[in-house]
Amino acid sequence: MIVDGDEVGNDIDEHFDAVVIGSGAGGAVVAKELAEGGMRVAIIEDGAYHKLSSHTDLPYEALGRLYRDKGFTTTLGKPAIPIPMGRALGGTTVINSGTCFRTPKSVLAHWNNDLDLKSLTEESFSAIFDRVEKEINVSEADFSVMSRANTIFHEILTKKGVAGHPLKRNIRGCEGCGFCCYGCPTGAKQSMDVSYLPKAFIHGAKAYVNCTFEQFIIENNRVTGIQANFHRYAGANNGHTLRIKAPRVIMAAGTFHTPQLLRDCGVAVENRNLGRNLTLHPATKVFARFDEEIRGWEGTPQAYYSEVLKxxxxxxxxxxxxxxxxxxxxxxVGRRLNEFMREYKHMATFGFLISDSSSGRVMKLPLLGTTVLYNLNKADVEKFRKGVAYLARVFLEGGATKVYTLLHGYPEFSTLADVERLENGPLKAEDIDCMAFHPLGSCRMGSTAETGVVGDDFRVYGWEGLYICDGSVIPSPLGVNPQVTIMAFATRLAYQMLGKRLTQ
Amino acid sequence: MTRMTLVQRLIYNFFSTRGRRMLKELIITMCADDHAVLTHVRLQRVVLRTEKYISELPFFYFMTFKATLYLINYALPPLSWKLKPFMWMPLERRLQYLEEWQSSSFYYKRTLFKMVQCVCVSHLYSERRLLISIGFEKSMQHRQQRSELPREQQ
Structure with a gap:
């Protein structure tokens, strides 16, 4: 059941077994699992519920409706990195590309051995991954609906003898229309609003949308509920409040907002990890012009990957x-932009993300509100140099007549000598035009309160009844898309709360 | 949800419709006043839509955008220095001037320009006829066919 803040005409006071703040990969999963386990669950979502039929093909409409800050969320630092984040029932899963990776074994081993998170073993996650992947129908992208931009890269890699694989995606009957980032119009992408949340509703969960979390109800260091404000679709407060008493409060507002909301409420402020250790998986891409028509927009845009530089x-x-x-x-700009756009049907693109060793922090600044300070360190700048040079080389050797990059000072390459110029030339953090899609770690899990904000039971250190379950608890960068890891963490939390154990 | 103070609201109201001509000239220059592009575009609609988008941005970004618009137009120091405002320059000079912003070695100048460029260009290239003219017709048709289906089949 969905209660829309746009239509609420009175204050609401309710009691539930659990209340979840946020409805993305963390919130929706924990809500569904708890509801299925017999608990009465409430979900609080700041964004609105958008039906599939309302998704649009125009970016300015999609940015306005589905993205936080109209898609303008950007880090402060060098370089300034835009971070697209969803603001809708289903969170960022509504606008992501649907790529699914299990947590890499090397990362699990790092958590287990180096970070002393002994319970996060490969064996303990195995049955959880199976369950998550079944729920969202994770399957390998089909070459028949893959964008030519992906298949041409596959062909070039194969000729070079380099391994690459189709990506796994959470889809059911994808037509390859390529509009994943504007909200899947066909419902093929198994984002939370079409997979987990409907099941949560069947089991009695209630979602309050257009409803902004305001504060916790706290009694003697124990969080016993929350208070939220309903607002209109356009954003204006409608003057009515929601008050929920619940013995379990689960924060899943996302890596940006969870630490700041805790700080605003005076919770865990003494923990020096709160809002720190943020990693982003910064990413960039190169464009390659081929003589053949690529028409990369026809087919699944993100469907192929390679671990050659893993x-x-x-x-x-x-x-x-x-x-x-x-x-x-x-x-x-100007004539070069026009020329580039006329040639766009001849362009293939391929990108990469880096497992960043840089780290940032979430904070609140006057006028700007919740924001992130993040600077790329030298080691990460070198990763960008290597990644761009590798892709440019692959494309030029594979027959591209020109390669365009998003690095200042190296806008286009026509020969391998140009690539060598990048490999040996100067490159600073501010020269890199990149984006980031996977903010992680701002309330990271740690074996003690000195190393993390939550323990491996997801409970905030020093507080009863308060749990965190979103990208912010991921202890270190994954090097791959994190949605399945977040969902696995959420499933784990739900089973822990239900006192059940998931076995294969 | 960010709450606006009264002062912020007044600033919004004052600035939201100002600089429309600047915005229009900037968008025209972004596509080099190219007839092959502009013939597929309803320019006034693009300008109004861009203006509406900017006016709905969070306050900080809104003010930064507006300030950058004025900085570009009046070529104010320390970012640049020109006697003639952008709007009075001939096309070739404008293009040269925008390229100076875009390829500046001063990082913040480049970043501010990038922000303005992103907003203006994305609205320009949201025009359906322009997208179709560069070969994007199949995907547009795909969407159109879906929107013509009865709601329950969508």
Missing amino acids: DQGITLEGIFVPPDIAAMTVPF
Whole structure:
């Protein structure tokens, strides 16, 4: 059942067994599992519920409706990194590309051995991954609906004898329309609003949308409920409040907002990890012009990957953006922009994300509100240099007539000598035009209160009844898309609360 | 949800419709006043839509955008220095001037320009006829066909 703040005409006072703040990969999963286990669950979502039929093909409409800050959320630092985040029932899963990776074994081993999180073993996650993947129908992308931008890269890699694989995605009957980032219009992408949440509703969960979390109800260091304000669809407060008493409060507001909401409420402020240790998986792409028509927008835009640079902390992933988004990312104006856009049907693109060793912090600044300070360190700048040079080399050797990059000072390459110029030339953090899609770690899990904000039971250190379950608890960067890891963490928390154990 | 103070609201109301001509000239220059592009675009609609988008941004971004618009137009120091405002420059000079912003070695100048460029260009290339003219017709048709289906089949 969905209660829309836009339509609420009175204050609401309720009692539940658990209340979840946020409805993304963390919140929706824990809500569904708890509801299925017999608990009465409430979900609080700041964004609105959007039906599939309301999704649009125009970026300015999608940005306005589905993205936080109209898609303008950006880090402060060098470089300034835009971070697209969803603001809708289903969270960022509504606008992501649907790529699914299990937590890499090397990362689990790092948590287990180096971070002393002894319960996070590979064996303990095995049955959980199976369950999550079944729920969201994780399957390998089909070559028949893959964008040509992905298949041409596959062909070039195969000729070079380099391994690459189709990505696994949470889809059911994808038609390859390429509009994943504007909200899947067909419902093929198994985002939370079409997979976990409907099941949660069947089991009696109640979602309050257009409803902004305000504060916790606290009794003797124990969180016993929350208070929230309903607002209109356009954003104005409608003057009515929601008050929920619940013995379990689960924060799943996302890596940006969870630490700041805790800080605003005076919770865990003494913990020096709160809002720190933030990693982003910064990512960039290159465009390659081929003589053949690529028409990369036809087919699944992100469907292929390669781990050839994995040992250097770089994961290559296919990406193709519709022309309206591409136009704003290319470093050209005037005639060169027009020429680039006329040629766009000949362009293939491929990107990569890095497992960043840089770390940032979430904080609140006057006028700006909740924001992130993040600077790329030298080691990460070198990863960008290697990643761009590798992709440029692959494309040029594979027959591209020109390669365009998003690095200041290196806008286009026509020959391998140009690539060598990048490999040996100067490159600073501010020269890199990148984006980030996976903020993680701002309330990281740690074996003690000195190393983390939550323990491996997801409970906030020093507080009873308060749990965190979103990207913010992931203890270190994953090097791959994190939605399945977040869902697995959420499933684990739910089973722990229900006192059940998931076995294969 | 960010709550606005009264002062912020007044600033919003004062600035939201100002600088429309600047915005229009900037968008025209972004596509080099190219007839092949502009013929597929209803320019006034693009300008109004861009203006509406900017006016709905969070306060900090809204003010930064507006300030950058004025900085570009009046070529104010320390970011640049020109006697003639942007709107009075001939096209070739404008293009050269925007490229100076875009390829500046001063990082913040480049970043501010990038922000303005992103907003203007994305709205320009949201025009359906322009997208179709560069070969994006199949995907547009796909969407259109879906929107013509009865709601329950969508």
